């Protein structure tokens with residue numbers, strides 16, 4: 001490839017340096033090839049990066065980050081680009097660092113229930129590597145494509161997170177290339193290593209603190225038994241009551257997922273899973289654990305659904321029936337294409353007890369903005385995924401839908417919730433950050449950022465609603481010695 | 492100094508920051524004998540006045556607690572709704588904020604995770620007068636950096652924890668424990684490994700070792716606690732460890748937790764791996780210690796009873812040759828550092844974090860990594 005293809009003239013001299021460091025074929029500068037990387041899973045945002053670099057090892061990541069550091073070039077890390085908040089959207093005056101060549105599983109240490117992987121390994125590959133007796137619980141629906149590096153950056157979740165927790169509960173160690181090009185290891189296979197929990201601080205930092213080049217994960221034994229049912233109700237509030245009662249009964253289901261009528265109809269059209277198209281709500285409940293515990297609890301769940309007046313309950317008798325039940329739930333997103341050509345997915349969270357009230361508010365907003373909103377969500381942890389449907393070809397619809405989506409986010413925050421449960425803030429939700437955090441809160445986030453990346457070259461323009469500077473660390477203010485003399489009495 | 496309110500804490504800390512006067516925060520005062528808290532500081536800020544349970548959202552299984560709430564009081568309140576905060580270190584009057592700051596944990600950790608995993612929101616005060624929150628009130632939330640994890644285990648070196656929001660769990664209706672013993676280190680190691688890898692949902696899988704004798708405790712809770720404990724006992728028997736099932740098991744676990752603390756002797760926490768356990772048992776015997784540990788996690792607490800400070804220091808040095816060891820309880824003349832060795836790059840990064848959060852360097856400086 002020819003160096004003159006670099007889109008930004010001032011990256012030119014660096015291109016040669018990168019080619020020497022990671023190989024000609026791993027430095028992409030042709031405009032039409034760069035276009036492949038202009039967006040992540042959120043296609044509304046598209047930026048063509050100055051270059052795309054594909055390092056193949058920690059040393060190569062270090063070499064390119066170091067050279068960016070020296071030259072003052074900002075960069076964005078990218079895994080599979082399946083993110084839904086624009087987190088991996090490139091910056092025009094910088095480079096995109098794709099971790100896709102780093103996809104080796106480095107070590108499977110089942111005796112210690114740990115796996116060490118490179119960041120480009122897909123989520124599903126981890127469970128495959130530790131089967132059949134173990135699994136890796138955080139299971140985003142995108143698990144076939146999304147990478148562990150992306151999961152770490154977003155603290156991704158999935159259907160089984162209510163019981164099992166999120167990515168952050170499973171990462172025990174990280175090798176990081178910091179924005180100045182230093183390589184550090186924080187944590188490892190062990191728990192509670194000495195010092196601050198920088199693993200915990202890094203997970204969920206959305207690519208703004210550095211690049212994870214090696215990740216140690218905890219894996220757990222597969223449950224002995226799994227029991228799945230789907231129950232249909234007249235309304236989402238009725239199904240919501242059932243969720244509350246299950247939880248109040250001391251039951252912690254492996255998964256508990258709800259779909260409203262619009263998503264049931266769309267998914268049924270698509271998946272033919274046999275969901276009644278007139279049902280107001282479908283509730284998928286899955287229990288897992290020991291045989292004895294599962295059986296006892298499952299009867300309790302069936303009882304609660306019956307008492308609450310479920311129209312029908314379908315219990316999976318075998319793995320094939322279980323898959324059919326899940327098919328509709330998993331098809332919900334893809335099926336939305338049949339309802340409308342475009343949609344916004346929101347990712348807000350509410351306290352579970354406010355479910356009925358917030359869903360009511362969402363209905364009101366849908367009427368007010370004259371859009372259709374389908375709800376498919378992780379009911380156990382209150383993580384709503386309202387899908388605001390629209391037709392981008394029709395004048396004004398996209399704007400209306402976006403505004404409606406914004407109002408939904410606000411309603412969730414007002415109910416004591418969060419703007420994002422698993423997709424991250426990225427570019428898309430940074431404008432909502434002030435709804436949740438004060439200026440002082442944001443200022444403290446910035447302190448962490450500045451400790452890792454004082455020049456803010458890592459994924460600039462993401463997460464924080466407005467740019468902030470780092471500044472020098474202020475020296476400790478000292479009172480005049482005379483003032484200090486009175487100190488002992490003052491306290 | 493005692494302050495009755497959060498504003499009082501914020502103000503006292505801000506003034507200390509301005510003056511450059513080192514401070515330490517005091518919760519229940521149960522860990523002031525830890526190696527990290529050995530250095531003298533001119534000012535101690537008591538959190539005892541911040542003792543309100545601000546919210547207990549029963550239906551949402553969350554609670555908002557001021558830092559100075561004693562854990563036992565919070566647990567009693569949650570128990571009334573058949574719920575619990577799944578944090579059970581040896582307590583002795585410890586406060587929730589102190590436990591979070593110390594990153595302390597107990598047997599429930601094997602099932603529910605540590606404080607880092609259960610604190611979903613935090614409110615902190617920094618030495619320049621800043622008061623800020625991170626996280627939220629819902630159990631699932633990825634907005635902003637996870638500063639609760641940064642503060643968990645930071646020993647008050649970044650700022651004061653004023654408030655925490657925690658995730659709760661249902662209190663199991665019944666519990667049962669399979670308890671067995673053996674004098675064979677390898678047998679014990681294999682038996683607990685077997686249980687750690689089995690699809691049993693224990694709510695605690697602990698080991699004990701000392702004086703050439705060991706024990707395993709596997710606790711189960713829920714609708715089928717006894718059946719599960721019996722299944723565990725059978726597995727243990729297959730591995731050569733005779734075990735009994737005990738239903739009235741609170742006392743057993745209280746004793747087990749006490750193995751993590753000592754008012755007189757040094758206690759070292761070893762961050763080991765599951766497969767290290769037999770070797771850690773051997774080291775415990777060699778050094779004349781007593782061990783309590785979380786088998787699936789590889790975390791072990793070794794109490795160095797009847798050792799002079801010099802002997803204890805030598806023992807800790809020896810352990811540090813093979814493992815990462817954090818020194819918790821420490822007799823006054825013990826020389827060993829709380830944290831021990833750290834990767835130089837990681838330590839430098841920690842220093843930079845601390846410099847940003849506490850530029851005045853006044854927050855419990857002796858405990859900084």
Ligand SMILES: Cc1cc2nc3c(=O)[nH]c(=O)nc-3n(C[C@H](O)[C@H](O)[C@H](O)COP(=O)(O)OP(=O)(O)OC[C@H]3O[C@@H](n4cnc5c(N)ncnc54)[C@H](O)[C@@H]3O)c2cc1C
Nearest residue numbers: 079080081082083087140141147149150153157207212422
């Ligand atoms: C159909 C579909 C379903 C989805 N379902 C779920 C779901 O159920 N739950 C869920 O949580 N998410 C879900 N997602 C969102 C997405 O898959 C996750 O956020 C995933 O973790 C992103 O991984 P990725 O490899 O695609 O990362 P990318 O999109 O490439 O990047 C995401 C962020 O991570 C950063 N990053 C990537 N690699 C690294 C690294 N090595 N070091 C540092 N930073 C890095 C990037 O800079 C960016 O900020 C879904 C997406 C789609 C398209």
